[in-house]
Amino acid sequence: MFSRGCLRQASRVSSRSLPIRQTIRRTTTDAAKAVPEASEARLTAAAYVATAVAVASSGWYFYQYGPTVYAVTPAEHGLHPTKYPWVHQGFLNTFDHQALRRGFQVYREVCASCHSLSRVAWRTLVGVSHTVDEVKAMAEECEYDDEPNDQGDIEKRPGKLSDYIPSPYANDQAARAANQGALPPDLSLIVKARHGGCDYIFNLLTGYPDEPPAGAVVQSGLNFNPYFPGTGIAMARVLYDGIVEYEDGTPATTSQMAKDVVEFLNWAAEPEMDERKKMGMKVLAVTTIMLALSIWVKKYKWASLKTRKIVYNPPKDILK
Amino acid sequence: MTLSQFLSDVYSSFTIADAKAEAPPAEQADDKAEDAGDSKEEEKEEEPAEEAEEEEEEPEDIMPKLQEECANTTKCAPFKHHYEECAERVQQWDDTPEDERKGKRESCVEEYFHLMHCAGDCVAPKLWAKLK
Numbered sequence: 236m237f238s239r240g241c242l243r244q245a246s247r248v249s250s251r252s253l254p255i256r257q258t259i260r261r262t263t264t265d266a267a268k269a270v271p272e273a274s275e276a277r278l279t280a281a282a283y284v285a286t287a288v289a290v291a292s293s294g295w296y297f298y299q300y301g302p303t304v305y306a307v308t309p310a311e312h313g314l315h316p317t318k319y320p321w322v323h324q325g326f327l328n329t330f331d332h333q334a335l336r337r338g339f340q341v342y343r344e345v346c347a348s349c350h351s352l353s354r355v356a357w358r359t360l361v362g363v364s365h366t367v368d369e370v371k372a373m374a375e376e377c378e379y380d381d382e383p384n385d386q387g388d389i390e391k392r393p394g395k396l397s398d399y400i401p402s403p404y405a406n407d408q409a410a411r412a413a414n415q416g417a418l419p420p421d422l423s424l425i426v427k428a429r430h431g432g433c434d435y436i437f438n439l440l441t442g443y444p445d446e447p448p449a450g451a452v453v454q455s456g457l458n459f460n461p462y463f464p465g466t467g468i469a470m471a472r473v474l475y476d477g478i479v480e481y482e483d484g485t486p487a488t489t490s491q492m493a494k495d496v497v498e499f500l501n502w503a504a505e506p507e508m509d510e511r512k513k514m515g516m517k518v519l520a521v522t523t524i525m526l527a528l529s530i531w532v533k534k535y536k537w538a539s540l541k542t543r544k545i546v547y548n549p550p551k552d553i554l555k
Numbered sequence: 556m557t558l559s560q561f562l563s564d565v566y567s568s569f570t571i572a573d574a575k576a577e578a579p580p581a582e583q584a585d586d587k588a589e590d591a592g593d594s595k596e597e598e599k600e601e602e603p604a605e606e607a608e609e610e611e612e613e614p615e616d617i618m619p620k621l622q623e624e625c626a627n628t629t630k631c632a633p634f635k636h637h638y639e640e641c642a643e644r645v646q647q648w649d650d651t652p653e654d655e656r657k658g659k660r661e662s663c664v665e666e667y668f669h670l671m672h673c674a675g676d677c678v679a680p681k682l683w684a685k686l687k
Contacts, residue, residue, distance in 0.1 A: 317675030448667035449642035486614030
Protein backbone atom coordinates (compact mmCIF):
# COMPACT_ATOMS: atom_id res chain seq x y z
CA MET A 236 0.00 0.00 0.00
CA PHE A 237 2.82 2.28 0.88
CA SER A 238 4.59 1.78 -2.47
CA ARG A 239 1.46 1.92 -4.56
CA GLY A 240 0.56 5.28 -3.05
CA CYS A 241 4.02 6.61 -3.84
CA LEU A 242 3.78 5.49 -7.42
CA ARG A 243 0.44 7.10 -7.93
CA GLN A 244 1.70 10.34 -6.52
CA ALA A 245 4.81 10.28 -8.70
CA SER A 246 2.89 9.69 -11.92
CA ARG A 247 0.49 12.47 -11.09
CA VAL A 248 3.33 14.92 -10.52
CA SER A 249 5.09 14.02 -13.75
CA SER A 250 2.01 14.23 -15.95
CA ARG A 251 1.20 17.71 -14.70
CA SER A 252 4.66 19.29 -15.03
CA LEU A 253 5.73 17.89 -18.41
CA PRO A 254 3.47 18.63 -21.39
CA ILE A 255 5.51 17.06 -24.25
CA ARG A 256 4.47 13.55 -24.95
CA GLN A 257 7.77 11.91 -25.52
CA THR A 258 9.35 13.62 -22.60
CA ILE A 259 6.46 12.55 -20.58
CA ARG A 260 7.04 9.01 -21.51
CA ARG A 261 10.74 9.23 -20.84
CA THR A 262 10.46 11.12 -17.60
CA THR A 263 7.65 8.99 -16.33
CA THR A 264 9.83 5.95 -16.76
CA ASP A 265 12.65 7.82 -15.00
CA ALA A 266 10.39 8.86 -12.18
CA ALA A 267 9.00 5.37 -11.96
CA LYS A 268 12.54 4.16 -11.53
CA ALA A 269 13.75 6.86 -9.14
CA VAL A 270 10.81 7.14 -6.78
CA PRO A 271 10.50 3.43 -5.92
CA GLU A 272 14.21 3.43 -5.04
CA ALA A 273 13.61 6.11 -2.41
CA SER A 274 10.51 4.37 -1.11
CA GLU A 275 12.35 1.05 -1.01
CA ALA A 276 14.96 2.57 1.27
CA ARG A 277 12.21 3.91 3.50
CA LEU A 278 10.53 0.55 3.46
CA THR A 279 13.71 -1.20 4.47
CA ALA A 280 14.24 1.29 7.26
CA ALA A 281 10.68 0.76 8.41
CA ALA A 282 11.18 -2.99 8.34
CA TYR A 283 14.33 -2.68 10.40
CA VAL A 284 12.58 -0.49 12.94
CA ALA A 285 9.59 -2.81 13.13
CA THR A 286 11.83 -5.84 13.61
CA ALA A 287 13.83 -4.05 16.28
CA VAL A 288 10.66 -3.04 18.10
CA ALA A 289 9.27 -6.56 17.88
CA VAL A 290 12.47 -8.15 19.15
CA ALA A 291 12.85 -5.58 21.89
CA SER A 292 9.28 -5.87 23.07
CA SER A 293 9.35 -9.66 23.13
CA GLY A 294 12.70 -9.49 24.91
CA TRP A 295 11.24 -7.13 27.43
CA TYR A 296 8.22 -9.38 27.86
CA PHE A 297 10.42 -12.41 28.43
CA TYR A 298 12.55 -10.45 30.85
CA GLN A 299 9.46 -9.37 32.71
CA TYR A 300 7.42 -12.57 32.73
CA GLY A 301 9.54 -15.33 31.18
CA PRO A 302 11.90 -16.88 33.67
CA THR A 303 10.49 -18.35 36.84
CA VAL A 304 12.03 -16.73 39.83
CA TYR A 305 12.91 -19.15 42.59
CA ALA A 306 13.08 -17.56 45.94
CA VAL A 307 14.49 -20.68 47.53
CA THR A 308 17.57 -22.72 46.84
CA PRO A 309 17.11 -26.43 46.11
CA ALA A 310 18.37 -27.18 49.61
CA GLU A 311 15.72 -24.97 51.13
CA HIS A 312 13.09 -26.54 48.94
CA GLY A 313 14.11 -30.08 49.82
CA LEU A 314 14.48 -33.06 47.54
CA HIS A 315 11.26 -34.22 45.96
CA PRO A 316 10.29 -37.64 47.30
CA THR A 317 10.67 -40.65 45.07
CA LYS A 318 7.36 -42.17 44.07
CA TYR A 319 6.87 -45.70 45.32
CA PRO A 320 4.29 -48.16 43.97
CA TRP A 321 2.17 -48.35 47.11
CA VAL A 322 -0.15 -51.31 46.96
CA HIS A 323 -3.04 -49.56 48.65
CA GLN A 324 -3.10 -46.70 46.19
CA GLY A 325 -4.74 -48.70 43.41
CA PHE A 326 -8.36 -47.99 42.56
CA LEU A 327 -9.63 -51.24 43.99
CA ASN A 328 -6.91 -52.08 46.48
CA THR A 329 -7.35 -52.09 50.21
CA PHE A 330 -4.70 -51.49 52.80
CA ASP A 331 -2.45 -54.42 53.48
CA HIS A 332 -3.83 -55.13 56.92
CA GLN A 333 -0.88 -57.23 57.99
CA ALA A 334 1.28 -54.25 57.18
CA LEU A 335 -1.05 -52.09 59.29
CA ARG A 336 -0.54 -54.42 62.21
CA ARG A 337 3.22 -54.31 61.82
CA GLY A 338 3.08 -50.57 61.29
CA PHE A 339 1.17 -50.03 64.50
CA GLN A 340 3.80 -52.05 66.30
CA VAL A 341 6.50 -49.79 64.85
CA TYR A 342 4.54 -46.70 65.83
CA ARG A 343 4.06 -48.00 69.34
CA GLU A 344 7.61 -49.11 69.93
CA VAL A 345 9.48 -46.38 68.08
CA CYS A 346 7.45 -43.32 67.15
CA ALA A 347 5.17 -43.14 70.17
CA SER A 348 7.96 -42.04 72.47
CA CYS A 349 7.82 -38.58 70.85
CA HIS A 350 4.86 -38.41 68.48
CA SER A 351 1.24 -38.43 69.55
CA LEU A 352 -1.56 -40.09 67.60
CA SER A 353 -4.26 -38.16 69.36
CA ARG A 354 -7.11 -38.56 66.87
CA VAL A 355 -7.06 -42.34 66.78
CA ALA A 356 -9.09 -44.21 69.38
CA TRP A 357 -8.28 -47.73 70.47
CA ARG A 358 -11.64 -48.95 69.18
CA THR A 359 -10.75 -47.99 65.60
CA LEU A 360 -8.02 -50.63 65.56
CA VAL A 361 -10.54 -53.37 66.25
CA GLY A 362 -11.11 -55.44 63.17
CA VAL A 363 -8.53 -53.45 61.25
CA SER A 364 -5.26 -54.66 62.61
CA HIS A 365 -6.03 -56.27 65.97
CA THR A 366 -8.73 -58.30 67.64
CA VAL A 367 -10.97 -56.93 70.36
CA ASP A 368 -9.11 -58.68 73.14
CA GLU A 369 -5.73 -57.49 71.94
CA VAL A 370 -6.87 -53.89 71.75
CA LYS A 371 -8.55 -54.10 75.14
CA ALA A 372 -5.34 -55.43 76.65
CA MET A 373 -3.32 -52.62 75.10
CA ALA A 374 -5.78 -49.97 76.23
CA GLU A 375 -5.81 -51.27 79.77
CA GLU A 376 -2.10 -50.76 80.05
CA CYS A 377 -2.58 -47.01 79.76
CA GLU A 378 -3.98 -44.83 82.51
CA TYR A 379 -6.70 -42.31 81.94
CA ASP A 380 -8.43 -39.75 84.16
CA ASP A 381 -11.54 -41.18 85.73
CA GLU A 382 -14.63 -39.22 86.68
CA PRO A 383 -14.40 -37.32 89.97
CA ASN A 384 -15.01 -39.52 92.99
CA ASP A 385 -17.12 -38.61 96.03
CA GLN A 386 -14.39 -36.27 97.30
CA GLY A 387 -14.11 -34.58 93.95
CA ASP A 388 -10.67 -35.98 93.25
CA ILE A 389 -9.89 -37.35 89.87
CA GLU A 390 -8.58 -40.83 90.03
CA LYS A 391 -6.90 -42.89 87.36
CA ARG A 392 -8.48 -45.84 85.67
CA PRO A 393 -7.22 -48.29 83.07
CA GLY A 394 -8.04 -47.45 79.50
CA LYS A 395 -11.07 -48.64 77.61
CA LEU A 396 -11.74 -49.23 73.94
CA SER A 397 -13.39 -45.83 73.65
CA ASP A 398 -10.29 -43.96 74.88
CA TYR A 399 -7.91 -42.28 72.52
CA ILE A 400 -4.32 -43.36 72.19
CA PRO A 401 -2.41 -41.42 74.86
CA SER A 402 0.07 -38.73 73.87
CA PRO A 403 3.66 -38.88 75.09
CA TYR A 404 3.59 -35.28 76.32
CA ALA A 405 0.99 -33.37 78.25
CA ASN A 406 0.94 -30.48 75.78
CA ASP A 407 2.91 -28.86 72.97
CA GLN A 408 5.07 -26.83 75.35
CA ALA A 409 6.12 -29.94 77.20
CA ALA A 410 6.87 -31.63 73.89
CA ARG A 411 9.02 -28.70 72.79
CA ALA A 412 10.84 -28.54 76.08
CA ALA A 413 11.69 -32.22 75.88
CA ASN A 414 12.92 -32.01 72.29
CA GLN A 415 15.20 -28.98 72.30
CA GLY A 416 12.50 -26.67 71.08
CA ALA A 417 11.32 -28.82 68.18
CA LEU A 418 7.73 -29.98 68.30
CA PRO A 419 7.20 -33.56 67.11
CA PRO A 420 4.03 -33.26 65.04
CA ASP A 421 0.95 -35.29 65.77
CA LEU A 422 0.86 -38.23 63.38
CA SER A 423 -2.89 -38.76 63.08
CA LEU A 424 -3.20 -36.87 59.81
CA ILE A 425 0.43 -36.53 58.85
CA VAL A 426 0.06 -38.37 55.54
CA LYS A 427 -2.55 -35.89 54.41
CA ALA A 428 -0.71 -32.96 55.95
CA ARG A 429 2.55 -33.30 54.05
CA HIS A 430 3.19 -32.62 50.41
CA GLY A 431 4.07 -35.96 48.87
CA GLY A 432 2.10 -37.96 51.45
CA CYS A 433 3.25 -41.54 51.88
CA ASP A 434 6.22 -41.11 49.59
CA TYR A 435 7.49 -38.13 51.53
CA ILE A 436 7.33 -39.87 54.88
CA PHE A 437 8.90 -43.05 53.58
CA ASN A 438 11.71 -41.09 51.97
CA LEU A 439 12.17 -39.01 55.09
CA LEU A 440 12.45 -42.07 57.32
CA THR A 441 14.84 -43.93 55.07
CA GLY A 442 16.67 -40.95 53.58
CA TYR A 443 19.12 -40.12 56.36
CA PRO A 444 22.56 -40.47 54.78
CA ASP A 445 25.39 -41.92 56.82
CA GLU A 446 27.05 -38.54 56.69
CA PRO A 447 25.85 -35.27 55.18
CA PRO A 448 27.09 -34.52 51.65
CA ALA A 449 30.32 -32.59 51.29
CA GLY A 450 30.01 -28.90 52.05
CA ALA A 451 26.51 -29.14 53.51
CA VAL A 452 25.96 -26.90 56.49
CA VAL A 453 24.15 -28.68 59.29
CA GLN A 454 23.31 -26.63 62.33
CA SER A 455 24.09 -28.04 65.70
CA GLY A 456 21.20 -30.03 67.11
CA LEU A 457 19.86 -30.75 63.63
CA ASN A 458 20.37 -33.71 61.35
CA PHE A 459 20.79 -33.75 57.60
CA ASN A 460 17.89 -35.16 55.62
CA PRO A 461 17.62 -34.27 51.93
CA TYR A 462 13.84 -34.70 51.84
CA PHE A 463 13.11 -32.26 54.64
CA PRO A 464 12.68 -28.67 53.40
CA GLY A 465 15.81 -26.88 54.51
CA THR A 466 17.58 -30.24 54.95
CA GLY A 467 18.06 -29.66 58.68
CA ILE A 468 15.64 -31.78 60.69
CA ALA A 469 15.49 -32.01 64.45
CA MET A 470 14.45 -35.66 64.39
CA ALA A 471 17.42 -37.98 64.19
CA ARG A 472 17.31 -41.23 62.31
CA VAL A 473 15.25 -43.63 64.40
CA LEU A 474 14.71 -46.67 62.23
CA TYR A 475 17.62 -49.05 62.33
CA ASP A 476 17.62 -52.64 61.17
CA GLY A 477 16.17 -54.96 63.77
CA ILE A 478 14.92 -52.25 66.12
CA VAL A 479 11.60 -54.02 66.50
CA GLU A 480 10.81 -57.69 66.35
CA TYR A 481 7.79 -58.46 64.23
CA GLU A 482 5.52 -61.12 65.58
CA ASP A 483 4.89 -62.53 62.11
CA GLY A 484 8.59 -63.07 61.52
CA THR A 485 9.02 -60.45 58.83
CA PRO A 486 12.63 -59.25 58.83
CA ALA A 487 12.50 -55.82 60.43
CA THR A 488 14.76 -53.92 58.10
CA THR A 489 14.74 -50.14 57.98
CA SER A 490 12.85 -49.97 54.73
CA GLN A 491 10.37 -52.64 55.78
CA MET A 492 9.57 -50.81 59.01
CA ALA A 493 9.31 -47.50 57.19
CA LYS A 494 6.92 -49.01 54.67
CA ASP A 495 4.77 -50.57 57.37
CA VAL A 496 4.60 -47.51 59.54
CA VAL A 497 3.80 -45.27 56.58
CA GLU A 498 1.00 -47.55 55.56
CA PHE A 499 -0.28 -47.50 59.12
CA LEU A 500 -0.11 -43.70 59.20
CA ASN A 501 -1.99 -43.58 55.93
CA TRP A 502 -4.67 -45.71 57.52
CA ALA A 503 -4.72 -43.36 60.52
CA ALA A 504 -5.18 -40.40 58.19
CA GLU A 505 -7.91 -41.98 56.10
CA PRO A 506 -9.38 -44.98 57.92
CA GLU A 507 -12.39 -44.86 55.62
CA MET A 508 -10.33 -45.68 52.54
CA ASP A 509 -11.24 -49.36 52.21
CA GLU A 510 -14.90 -48.61 52.70
CA ARG A 511 -14.75 -45.63 50.36
CA LYS A 512 -13.29 -47.65 47.52
CA LYS A 513 -15.85 -50.38 48.04
CA MET A 514 -18.61 -47.79 47.94
CA GLY A 515 -17.10 -46.27 44.81
CA MET A 516 -17.16 -49.66 43.15
CA LYS A 517 -20.82 -50.13 44.08
CA VAL A 518 -21.72 -46.67 42.82
CA LEU A 519 -19.99 -47.28 39.51
CA ALA A 520 -21.63 -50.66 39.09
CA VAL A 521 -25.12 -49.45 39.94
CA THR A 522 -24.88 -46.29 37.83
CA THR A 523 -23.62 -48.34 34.89
CA ILE A 524 -26.66 -50.59 35.12
CA MET A 525 -28.94 -47.59 35.52
CA LEU A 526 -27.38 -45.88 32.54
CA ALA A 527 -27.77 -48.96 30.39
CA LEU A 528 -31.39 -49.30 31.53
CA SER A 529 -32.19 -45.68 30.85
CA ILE A 530 -30.69 -45.89 27.39
CA TRP A 531 -32.79 -48.97 26.67
CA VAL A 532 -35.96 -47.34 28.01
CA LYS A 533 -35.36 -44.22 25.97
CA LYS A 534 -34.86 -46.24 22.82
CA TYR A 535 -37.95 -48.30 23.57
CA LYS A 536 -40.12 -45.27 24.15
CA TRP A 537 -38.87 -43.39 21.16
CA ALA A 538 -38.90 -46.33 18.79
CA SER A 539 -42.38 -45.60 17.51
CA LEU A 540 -41.59 -41.93 17.04
CA LYS A 541 -38.25 -42.43 15.39
CA THR A 542 -39.46 -45.07 12.94
CA ARG A 543 -42.67 -43.37 11.86
CA LYS A 544 -42.96 -41.94 8.42
CA ILE A 545 -45.10 -38.91 7.70
CA VAL A 546 -46.45 -38.91 4.20
CA TYR A 547 -48.32 -36.09 2.63
CA ASN A 548 -50.60 -37.08 -0.20
CA PRO A 549 -51.83 -33.90 -1.82
CA PRO A 550 -55.36 -34.12 -3.08
CA LYS A 551 -55.26 -34.74 -6.79
CA ASP A 552 -58.10 -32.39 -7.63
CA ILE A 553 -56.58 -29.38 -5.90
CA LEU A 554 -56.29 -27.29 -9.09
CA LYS A 555 -59.74 -27.93 -10.20
CA MET B 556 -3.89 -55.99 38.39
CA THR B 557 -4.92 -59.36 37.12
CA LEU B 558 -8.40 -60.13 35.92
CA SER B 559 -9.02 -62.66 38.68
CA GLN B 560 -8.03 -60.10 41.31
CA PHE B 561 -10.37 -57.60 39.72
CA LEU B 562 -13.23 -60.08 39.70
CA SER B 563 -12.63 -61.09 43.29
CA ASP B 564 -12.58 -57.40 44.24
CA VAL B 565 -15.88 -56.88 42.45
CA TYR B 566 -17.34 -59.93 44.15
CA SER B 567 -16.14 -58.85 47.57
CA SER B 568 -17.60 -55.39 47.09
CA PHE B 569 -21.07 -56.86 46.63
CA THR B 570 -20.93 -59.31 49.48
CA ILE B 571 -20.86 -58.54 53.14
CA ALA B 572 -17.65 -59.71 54.70
CA ASP B 573 -17.46 -60.11 58.45
CA ALA B 574 -14.99 -57.89 60.20
CA LYS B 575 -12.92 -60.32 62.21
CA ALA B 576 -12.92 -58.42 65.44
CA GLU B 577 -12.92 -61.49 67.63
CA ALA B 578 -9.73 -63.32 68.29
CA PRO B 579 -9.29 -66.67 66.60
CA PRO B 580 -10.01 -69.67 68.88
CA ALA B 581 -6.34 -70.31 69.67
CA GLU B 582 -5.53 -67.42 71.97
CA GLN B 583 -2.24 -65.68 71.34
CA ALA B 584 -3.32 -62.21 72.35
CA ASP B 585 -1.45 -62.46 75.65
CA ASP B 586 2.05 -62.13 74.28
CA LYS B 587 1.00 -58.85 72.68
CA ALA B 588 0.49 -57.45 76.16
CA GLU B 589 4.08 -58.04 77.15
CA ASP B 590 5.85 -55.95 74.58
CA ALA B 591 3.32 -53.18 74.94
CA GLY B 592 4.65 -52.07 78.30
CA ASP B 593 8.28 -51.46 77.50
CA SER B 594 7.52 -49.04 74.67
CA LYS B 595 6.25 -46.60 77.25
CA GLU B 596 9.62 -46.25 78.90
CA GLU B 597 11.43 -45.09 75.79
CA GLU B 598 11.77 -41.37 76.17
CA LYS B 599 14.79 -40.52 74.08
CA GLU B 600 15.52 -41.28 70.47
CA GLU B 601 18.95 -42.69 71.27
CA GLU B 602 17.56 -45.66 73.11
CA PRO B 603 16.31 -47.59 70.10
CA ALA B 604 19.80 -47.46 68.63
CA GLU B 605 21.24 -49.13 71.70
CA GLU B 606 18.55 -51.74 71.56
CA ALA B 607 19.43 -52.57 68.00
CA GLU B 608 23.01 -53.23 68.97
CA GLU B 609 21.93 -55.72 71.57
CA GLU B 610 20.07 -57.80 69.01
CA GLU B 611 21.79 -60.99 68.13
CA GLU B 612 20.83 -61.48 64.53
CA GLU B 613 20.10 -58.30 62.67
CA PRO B 614 18.25 -58.43 59.40
CA GLU B 615 20.11 -56.48 56.78
CA ASP B 616 18.41 -53.81 54.75
CA ILE B 617 18.81 -54.09 51.00
CA MET B 618 17.97 -50.46 50.39
CA PRO B 619 21.51 -49.02 50.80
CA LYS B 620 22.84 -51.74 48.55
CA LEU B 621 20.24 -50.99 45.90
CA GLN B 622 21.03 -47.29 46.14
CA GLU B 623 24.69 -48.04 45.66
CA GLU B 624 23.95 -50.19 42.62
CA CYS B 625 21.61 -47.63 41.16
CA ALA B 626 24.10 -44.80 41.61
CA ASN B 627 26.54 -46.77 39.49
CA THR B 628 24.19 -47.38 36.58
CA THR B 629 24.92 -45.59 33.32
CA LYS B 630 21.93 -43.34 33.87
CA CYS B 631 23.07 -42.04 37.24
CA ALA B 632 26.82 -42.23 36.70
CA PRO B 633 27.06 -38.60 35.46
CA PHE B 634 25.31 -37.36 38.60
CA LYS B 635 27.61 -39.42 40.78
CA HIS B 636 30.58 -38.08 38.84
CA HIS B 637 29.40 -34.50 39.38
CA TYR B 638 28.92 -35.12 43.06
CA GLU B 639 32.32 -36.66 43.47
CA GLU B 640 33.94 -33.77 41.63
CA CYS B 641 32.15 -31.35 43.90
CA ALA B 642 33.19 -33.27 46.98
CA GLU B 643 36.77 -33.14 45.72
CA ARG B 644 36.59 -29.36 45.30
CA VAL B 645 35.27 -29.00 48.81
CA GLN B 646 38.05 -31.22 50.09
CA GLN B 647 40.61 -29.10 48.26
CA TRP B 648 39.10 -25.96 49.72
CA ASP B 649 39.32 -27.45 53.17
CA ASP B 650 42.93 -28.52 52.62
CA THR B 651 44.21 -25.12 51.52
CA PRO B 652 45.37 -22.81 54.31
CA GLU B 653 42.79 -20.29 55.46
CA ASP B 654 44.43 -17.17 54.03
CA GLU B 655 44.84 -18.68 50.56
CA ARG B 656 41.24 -19.82 50.13
CA LYS B 657 39.25 -18.33 47.31
CA GLY B 658 35.55 -17.60 47.55
CA LYS B 659 33.10 -19.41 49.75
CA ARG B 660 33.05 -23.05 50.69
CA GLU B 661 30.96 -24.85 48.11
CA SER B 662 27.96 -26.92 49.09
CA CYS B 663 27.35 -30.18 47.24
CA VAL B 664 23.75 -30.46 48.35
CA GLU B 665 22.44 -29.76 44.86
CA GLU B 666 24.67 -32.40 43.28
CA TYR B 667 23.65 -34.81 46.03
CA PHE B 668 19.97 -34.08 45.28
CA HIS B 669 20.43 -34.89 41.62
CA LEU B 670 22.20 -38.11 42.45
CA MET B 671 19.59 -39.19 45.00
CA HIS B 672 16.74 -38.25 42.69
CA CYS B 673 18.16 -40.42 39.93
CA ALA B 674 19.01 -43.30 42.27
CA GLY B 675 15.63 -43.11 43.98
CA ASP B 676 13.68 -43.63 40.77
CA CYS B 677 15.77 -46.68 40.06
CA VAL B 678 15.50 -48.08 43.59
CA ALA B 679 11.73 -47.76 44.02
CA PRO B 680 10.43 -50.71 41.96
CA LYS B 681 13.31 -52.98 42.96
CA LEU B 682 12.85 -52.27 46.64
CA TRP B 683 9.10 -52.78 46.52
CA ALA B 684 9.56 -56.13 44.87
CA LYS B 685 11.63 -57.23 47.86
CA LEU B 686 9.56 -55.80 50.69
CA LYS B 687 6.58 -57.56 52.13
